[in-house]
Amino acid sequence: MANIGRSAVIVGVAESDEMGYLEGRKSDLQLHEEASYNALEDAGLKKSDVDAIFSAGNTLGLAEHMGIHPSFTDGTSVGGSSFVIHAGHALAAIAAGYCEVALVTHGAAGHSRRFFGGGGGEGGAADSPGAQFENPYGFIGAPINYAMACTRYMHEFGEQRCREAMSEVAVATRKWAALNPKALIHDPAAEIPLTMSFDEYHNSRWICWPFHLLDCCLVTDAGGAYIVTTPERAKDLKKPPVWILGAGEGHDHGMISQMPSLTSLIARETGPRAFQMAGVTHDDFDLALIYDSFTYTVMLTLESLGFCGRGEAADFLRGQRTAPGGDFPMNTAGGGLSYTHPGAYGMFLIIEAVRQLRGECGERQVPDCKLTFCHGTGGSLSSGGTVVLARD
Amino acid sequence: MTQQQRTTAKPIPMPTPETKFYWEKCQQHELWVRKCNECSQTYFYPRDICPNCFSRDTEWIQCSGKGTLHTFAVVVRPPHRAWMEDVPFVVAMVDIEEGCRIPTNLVEVDPDPSNPGETIRVGMPVEVVWDDRTDKITIPMFRPA
Numbered sequence: 001m002a003n004i005g006r007s008a009v010i011v012g013v014a015e016s017d018e019m020g021y022l023e024g025r026k027s028d029l030q031l032h033e034e035a036s037y038n039a040l041e042d043a044g045l046k047k048s049d050v051d052a053i054f055s056a057g058n059t060l061g062l063a064e065h066m067g068i069h070p071s072f073t074d075g076t077s078v079g080g081s082s083f084v085i086h087a088g089h090a091l092a093a094i095a096a097g098y099c100e101v102a103l104v105t106h107g108a109a110g111h112s113r114r115f116f117g118g119g120g121g122e123g124g125a126a127d128s129p130g131a132q133f134e135n136p137y138g139f140i141g142a143p144i145n146y147a148m149a150c151t152r153y154m155h156e157f158g159e160q161r162c163r164e165a166m167s168e169v170a171v172a173t174r175k176w177a178a179l180n181p182k183a184l185i186h187d188p189a190a191e192i193p194l195t196m197s198f199d200e201y202h203n204s205r206w207i208c209w210p211f212h213l214l215d216c217c218l219v220t221d222a223g224g225a226y227i228v229t230t231p232e233r234a235k236d237l238k239k240p241p242v243w244i245l246g247a248g249e250g251h252d253h254g255m256i257s258q259m260p261s262l263t264s265l266i267a268r269e270t271g272p273r274a275f276q277m278a279g280v281t282h283d284d285f286d287l288a289l290i291y292d293s294f295t296y297t298v299m300l301t302l303e304s305l306g307f308c309g310r311g312e313a314a315d316f317l318r319g320q321r322t323a324p325g326g327d328f329p330m331n332t333a334g335g336g337l338s339y340t341h342p343g344a345y346g347m348f349l350i351i352e353a354v355r356q357l358r359g360e361c362g363e364r365q366v367p368d369c370k371l372t373f374c375h376g377t378g379g380s381l382s383s384g385g386t387v388v389l390a391r392d
Numbered sequence: 393m394t395q396q397q398r399t400t401a402k403p404i405p406m407p408t409p410e411t412k413f414y415w416e417k418c419q420q421h422e423l424w425v426r427k428c429n430e431c432s433q434t435y436f437y438p439r440d441i442c443p444n445c446f447s448r449d450t451e452w453i454q455c456s457g458k459g460t461l462h463t464f465a466v467v468v469r470p471p472h473r474a475w476m477e478d479v480p481f482v483v484a485m486v487d488i489e490e491g492c493r494i495p496t497n498l499v500e501v502d503p504d505p506s507n508p509g510e511t512i513r514v515g516m517p518v519e520v521v522w523d524d525r526t527d528k529i530t531i532p533m534f535r536p537a
Contacts, residue, residue: 127406133437135403136531137497138483140471147465148483155463155514206505209466209480257436257485257495262463 005277007095008102009234009241010087010389012043013351016107016223019340020184024112029065031107031223031342036066039225044238045101050227052099054090055106056082056344062105072099078251079378080291080336083224083346085385087374088247088274090228100230104350107223110343114219130255142293143216145256145380147208150296152262154210157311163210165313166295170201170214170337172323173292177334179324179364184218185338192338215295217336217345224347226354242354246278246388256380266384267304267375278388280371282307287356287372288328289349292335297377305375305386324364332356332364346376346385357391402474404529413452414438418530421522423455425492436492457520458537459488464512466503480505486518486534499523500535 016026016034026034032055040047052072053063059075062068074089076082083106090102125131130139139145154162174196177183184190191213193200204214234241248270253259275281288307292298299313308316322330331337333352336345355361356369369391376385407415417424427434430447442450464484470476482498499521501511518534525531 127408129437131403132405132407132411134495136405136525137495137533138402138467138471138475138478138481139495143469144465144467144471144483148463148485151465151514152463159509206466206468208468208483209503209505209508211465255495257493 003277004091004095005245005279006231006243008091008228008244009231010226010244010350010354011229011234011237011239011241012039012041012045012227013354014038014042014225015182015348015351019182019222020187020220021111021189022109022221024109026109026112026221028107028109029062031109031221032062032105032225033066033107035107035223035225036103036105039103039227042239043227045227049101050103052090052093052102054086054102054104068103070099072102078383080293080344081346081376081378081383081385082344084349084374084376084387085249085346085383087226087228087244087350087387088249088385091244091247094228094230100233102228103225104228104347105223105225106342106344106347108342108344109221110219110341111221134255134257139256142380143208143211146294146296147211148256149259149262149300149381150210150294153296153300156263161311161314162296162299165299165317166215167198167201168317168320169292169295169298169322171196171198172320172326173331173335173337175323176332176364177338179362180334180339183334183339184220185334190218190338211294211296217293217341218338220340220342222340222342222348224351226347226350239358240391242357243390243392244387245280245390246274246276247386248273248277249383249385251379251383253382254379259381262381263300263310265300265304265377265381267301267377267386268306270384270386271305271375274373274386274388280388285371285373286329286369287332287353287366288322288330289353289372289374290331291345291349291376291378292331292337293341293345293377295337297381298331300381301375301377329366332361332366344378346374346378349374349376350387353389357389400474402525404525405531410440411438415529418522418532419528421530423457423488423520423532424452425455425488425490426450427453427490434491436494453490455488455490459486459518459534461498461512461514461516461518462487462493463514464498464508466505466508468505482512484534494532497533498535499533
């Protein structure tokens with residue numbers, strides 16, 4: 001297979017004008033269009049330059065809303081990882097010559113919908129396998145599904161070790177969030193202490209054992225977007241390009257009860273594919289950006305990607321090495337746990353990666369950040385997407 | 393969704409052509425799963441063609457109703473208002489004797505969310521019990537055996 005790494009670059013990233021708990025002030029579409037507008041502005045491009053649109057689902061409605069007539073459209077929707085997977089799809093589409101300026105966009109008033117008269121509920125028809133065989137038992141929502149996977153890990157590798165790894169992620173990620181002015185952690189309504197101790201983690205209330213509240217991601221209102229184009233086109237643009245060096249994607253089930261092993265993610269396949277395309281190995285990265293729907297998701301992703309062996313996350317994470325000042329910086333924006341998470345977080349991994357590679361991150365900037373990766377996990381630990389990104 | 397539309401009833405499975413037999417047997421308090429005659433694997437949920445080897449040579453087999461607990465979680469915050477009175481309750485997956493894993497609830501236990509290991513452990517033997525949710529739909533649950 002031809003190696004298409006380095007065929008495309010990310011030239012613009014942005015969030016919506018405001019994000020967090022917006023209490024019904026913005027619709028999904030407003031969050032999409034604000035983020036798209038801001039990302040085009042960041043790139044120095046116009047809406048009329050866009051010839052391809054990528055989002056999780058409704059690209060018809062989105063393109064109509066923003067008056068875009070794309071010649072390439074991709075509504076791949078496989079959960080929160082979708083927006084990481086879109087980077088690989090944009091890379092492929094640009095390498096194949098299908099499009100030149102790709103807009104990848106996300107917007108969801110996840111918080112407002114949940115608390116202000118929204119529907120929520122599980123997707124899928126009333127007679128879908130999930131509706132027949134899982135929902136009647138209360139398998140509804142990510143915390144419950146992911147918690148069952150975590151219990152299995154505790155059985156296989158030890159409850160104490162698992163809890164230790166989860167607590168390291170919980171505490172380290174909040175330290176990063178405290179350095180990000182956009183992180184929801186700064187809003188008292190977030191119910192996350194700005195400086196969080198291990199005791200506060202262990203004492204936080206149960207959502208679904210084995211998950212404490214502080215193991216779980218936020219549900220916010222937020223939009224995000226990024227622009228992918230050709231290296232040639234990038235030469236005239238405002239900001240230095242960020243190269244997409246490699247990408248891998250996959251899924252091995254949909255419903256949690258169909259997951260082949262509750263302690264191994266498809267990242268075991270997507271990571272090596274992306275790293276190989278990029279020609280990099282685990283030790284080369286300056287920064288790791290990993291979808292943190294739950295603390296458990298992060299520790300399992302590190303294992304499945306091969307940063308440590310199965311069952312070794314506790315050893316790998318011990319001593320706050322992923323926190324500010326540690327030797328393995330991870331989730332520097334504060335993650336889905338405490339920065340933002342409108343229901344799908346993949347978009348915000350890419351935004352943070354690009355900002356870190358450009359050196360735009362202020363207090364939380366990783367010094368001389370040249371190479372990073374994003375790994376998104378979506379569905380019920382179902383789908384995975386890995387993307388390797390680098391600056392010149 | 394408006395207040396009026398919010399339901400307090402737990403979801404009721406809506407059988408499809410390939411699952412109708414399963415739900416009919418549940419109504420008679422019998423647990424049946426599909427088995428592939430080509431690769432000999434049992435699988436759940438029911439579908440006509442084997443998801444392992446894609447053989448069409450598959451059949452229904454009746455299960456003993458016995459198995460072991462593959463994993464569980466103790467739900468404290470209700471996922472839906474229908475479970476408001478039930479928390480804490482236990483969601484679980486069971487490895488049934490016939491060889492496949494099925495989603496369910498573990499019942500007849502007293503789950504302590506701070507220390508569930510007191511009464512519930514992965515690998516414990518369990519057996520099927522039946523929850524007659526309506527006069528047409530019965531769903532299998534499990535209890536410690």
